[in-house]
Amino acid sequence: MGRRQRLYMWLMLFPAFFYLVTAFGLILFEMVTISLLYGPPGAEVYPSLGNYAEMLASPEFWAALRRTTVFVVIGTPLQLLVGLGLALLVHREFRLRGMVRAIFMLPIAIPSVVTAVIISLLFSVPYGHVNDLLMGRLGWFPRLVSAPVNWYASEPLALGLALLGKTWRDMPISMLILLAGLGSISEEQYEAARTMGATSWQQFKYITVPQLVPAMASVLVLRSIEAWKEFIFPYILAPSFPVLGTLIDHAYHVAKRPSYAAALALVLVVLIAVTTGVLNRILRFLETHLVKA
Amino acid sequence: MKRIRLGWVLGLLAALFLILFPLYILFKYSIADRASIVTGGRYPEPLWPFHPTFEMYRYLVSRGDFWAAGVTSVRIALYTVALSLTLGAPAAYALARYRFAGYGVLIFTLLSLRLFPDIATVIPVVERFYKPPLSALPVEVQVALAHTLLSLPYVIFMSIGVFQGIPRDLEEQAAILGCSRLYTFTRILLPVAAPGLAAGAIYTFLLSWNEFIFAYYLTFTNPEGATLPVYLLRVMAWTPQKNLLAALAVVISVPVILFSFLVQKYMQAGLTAGAVK
Numbered sequence: 001m002g003r004r005q006r007l008y009m010w011l012m013l014f015p016a017f018f019y020l021v022t023a024f025g026l027i028l029f030e031m032v033t034i035s036l037l038y039g040p041p042g043a044e045v046y047p048s049l050g051n052y053a054e055m056l057a058s059p060e061f062w063a064a065l066r067r068t069t070v071f072v073v074i075g076t077p078l079q080l081l082v083g084l085g086l087a088l089l090v091h092r093e094f095r096l097r098g099m100v101r102a103i104f105m106l107p108i109a110i111p112s113v114v115t116a117v118i119i120s121l122l123f124s125v126p127y128g129h130v131n132d133l134l135m136g137r138l139g140w141f142p143r144l145v146s147a148p149v150n151w152y153a154s155e156p157l158a159l160g161l162a163l164l165g166k167t168w169r170d171m172p173i174s175m176l177i178l179l180a181g182l183g184s185i186s187e188e189q190y191e192a193a194r195t196m197g198a199t200s201w202q203q204f205k206y207i208t209v210p211q212l213v214p215a216m217a218s219v220l221v222l223r224s225i226e227a228w229k230e231f232i233f234p235y236i237l238a239p240s241f242p243v244l245g246t247l248i249d250h251a252y253h254v255a256k257r258p259s260y261a262a263a264l265a266l267v268l269v270v271l272i273a274v275t276t277g278v279l280n281r282i283l284r285f286l287e288t289h290l291v292k293a
Numbered sequence: 294m295k296r297i298r299l300g301w302v303l304g305l306l307a308a309l310f311l312i313l314f315p316l317y318i319l320f321k322y323s324i325a326d327r328a329s330i331v332t333g334g335r336y337p338e339p340l341w342p343f344h345p346t347f348e349m350y351r352y353l354v355s356r357g358d359f360w361a362a363g364v365t366s367v368r369i370a371l372y373t374v375a376l377s378l379t380l381g382a383p384a385a386y387a388l389a390r391y392r393f394a395g396y397g398v399l400i401f402t403l404l405s406l407r408l409f410p411d412i413a414t415v416i417p418v419v420e421r422f423y424k425p426p427l428s429a430l431p432v433e434v435q436v437a438l439a440h441t442l443l444s445l446p447y448v449i450f451m452s453i454g455v456f457q458g459i460p461r462d463l464e465e466q467a468a469i470l471g472c473s474r475l476y477t478f479t480r481i482l483l484p485v486a487a488p489g490l491a492a493g494a495i496y497t498f499l500l501s502w503n504e505f506i507f508a509y510y511l512t513f514t515n516p517e518g519a520t521l522p523v524y525l526l527r528v529m530a531w532t533p534q535k536n537l538l539a540a541l542a543v544v545i546s547v548p549v550i551l552f553s554f555l556v557q558k559y560m561q562a563g564l565t566a567g568a569v570k
Contacts, residue, residue: 008474009387016384016445017399023442024406030417089305100305102554106312109553111503113522114542118315121322121535129318132337168315229410232505236526245412253513258420265413272408 028269035263044259051263060247061264067159068243071234072227072275075163079223080216082167083174090175091182108172115169116236119161123151158238165233170226174219181215182208217283224279228272244268319546322539323349330535349540359541361517362524365433369508369520370501372437377448377497380441382490385452386478390461403446411443411506419510432511432518439507444497451496455489456482495556499549521545 038050055061090101107115123130126148136143151157185208193203231245242250244264251261321342322330329342353359388399421427422435430438459482467477483490505522512518519527525541532538 009391012383012387012478013399016380016449017402019380020406020442020445021402024409024414026421027409027414027417030420031413034417034420085304086308089301089308092301100309103309103312105553106316106550109499109549110316110546111505111522111549113503113505113525114319114546115315117525117529117538117542118319121539122315122318124535127332127334127338129338137337168311225408229412231410231412236529245410248412248416252416252419252510258416261416262420265410265416268410268413269408272410276408 031262031266031269034259035266037259051260052267054260055263055267060242064242064244064247067155067241068228068230068245071159071163071230071243072224075166075227075230076220076224078163079167079170079174079227080219082171083178083219084212084216086171086175087178087182091179104175105172107169110169112165112169112232113236115165116233119165119168119237123161125150125152152238152240155238155241158241159234159243161237162230162233165237166227166230170223174223177219177222178212178215181212181218185211213287217287220283221276221279225272225276228268228275244271319539319542322535323543325536325539349536350544352537353540353544358519359524362519362521365518366502366520366522369433369436369440370498372434373440373444373501374494374497376437376441377444378490378494381445381448381493382452382483382486383478385449386456386482388449389453389456403449406442406446414442415439415506415510418507419513422511432515436508436511436518436520437501439511440497440501440504443504443507444500447500448493448497451493452486452490455486455493458489459485492556495552499552502545502549 035051036047036049037044038048038054039045086104090097090104094100122128125131131148132138133141134144134149135146149157151161189207190203193207198206229245230243231249234241234243235246235249239246245268248261248264248268251257251264321340324345324347325342326344326346326348328344329339332338388396418439422430427435463481463485464477467481468474472481502520503522504520505526508520509523509526512520512523516527521541522545525538525545528541529538
């Protein structure tokens with residue numbers, strides 16, 4: 001490549017990367033500087049670790065951290081299972097396969113806000129379809145509760161609804177990654193296994209699962225990042241039980257404390273970076289050991 | 294073998310139900326009459342309204358703020374598309390044609406940006422945009438600039454494949470005929486790449502149309518600038534009326550559902566960017 005050629009290429013690359021790198025550089029820089037501002041309006045001290053000290057002493061922060069962790073720990077494997085189920089369903093030839101796949105992609109096309117509205121309609125209080133069903137008002141279903149369930153007043157139920165929304169909307173993503181993984185397993189291996197008399201379950205256990213490990217690892221890493229980042233579903237469906245994302249919004253819009261919000265934001269970023277790194281390590285370790293076995 | 298087949302059919306039906314039923318319910322509420330949503334607990338809510346009506350749709354189109362939000366959404370999405378393609382297409386071309394030492398680093402940078410939660414990045418972004426000189430920008434441009442941060446990595450990823458699919462001969466021939474590099478790129482390569490780039494454009498449009506956090510924060514103090522998802526949330530805070538909320542939600546979703554059918558194949562590339570080797 002000649003020098004002029006090289007220069008030309010850098011010029012083509014420059015605008016996009018300049019935009020992204022400066023923006024994120026500035027974002028990170030400002031996040032740090034704003035978070036070091038502490039004190040009553042007009043009399044702030046800089047630099048101060050006051051926001052962080054206050055955060056560590058605040059029960060709300062620890063409660064939010066605990067809820068977010070539960071959200072990640074339950075949500076990530078759940079999304080893997082749902083995605084795997086969908087991927088296995090459409091990973092075979094059948095008539096209308098294209099149409100079924102297109103329908104499976106629908107949830108991701110719809111705005112999250114709309115998904116949250118659908119859930120709040122289905123689970124409305126006191127009278128909605130789910131409450132009607134649980135109260136045995138439809139006739140064919142047994143009466144399970146005597147009074148309408150108030151989904152939004154209970155922490156596990158409200159966060160469960162948020163998780164339901166998140167899982168429902170994002171299942172096509174996990175499905176696509178796993179489908180790509182399934183597609184890379186050669187048909188010959190299954191044929192060989194069948195000639196040797198392997199059952200479907202054995203084929204799944206000894207051929208599909210081991211070779212799907214890299215795709216599953218991708219899903220776990222990407223979905224856990226998204227679960228840490230989650231804001232919109234807990235914001236709409238579990239407003240009384242903030243996770244870290246909603247806590248940031250609360251600090252910014254309700255308490256009107258941008259500097260405290262920035263400190264929370266930075267903690268969240270660091271948390272994601274660290275846990276993703278650790279998860280990556282663990283998965284890589286498991287991968288090498290599973291391949292050996 | 295028979296048992297597996299039956300299990301598969303049941304699983305498929307269950308999955309289709311799980312996806313389509315909530316969408317059906319949304320549509321049902323959007324055409325529900327009052328008696329179907331205000332039951333007072335005397336009877337269960339019907340699965341099909343007693344008297345289906347398009348009243349709520351008519352009410353929506355009669356509201357000025359609904360149209361304003363729609364226009365804002367379209368404008369922001371178009372600005373985002375224009376900006377993302379202008380910046381993204383040349384970068385994707387360079388990455389597609391020339392493998393250099395920094396290639397891996399660049400790709401890694403693109404991907405690791407997705408580690409930042411939007412709800413965290415939005416705080417410094419809003420603080421910046423509230424102060425001069427950026428506060429002078431129209432709010433629609435501000436939101437589009439923020440949306441470009443989200444879409445640009447995807448646009449670059451999706452377009453790399455498009456340019457890799459174009460034979461190098463094309464540029465070599467153009468060079469022999471004496472075209473300048475810029476001319477070759479804008480007049481020869483871009484038209485050939487256009488159909489593939491269109492998929493990236495539609496993906497970007499959908500991303501911007503659906504995006505909530507940045508639109509919400511940047512238009513918080515300026516209700517005029519609300520996009521449709523932000524408008525939906527405002528309506529939600531103001532009325533619990535199920536049929537109105539549902540009608541608005543349907544109106545927001547229909548264009549994206551139609552669009553997404555068009556770009557299915559390409560969306561796949563965007564959604565799984567970096568996850569599949």
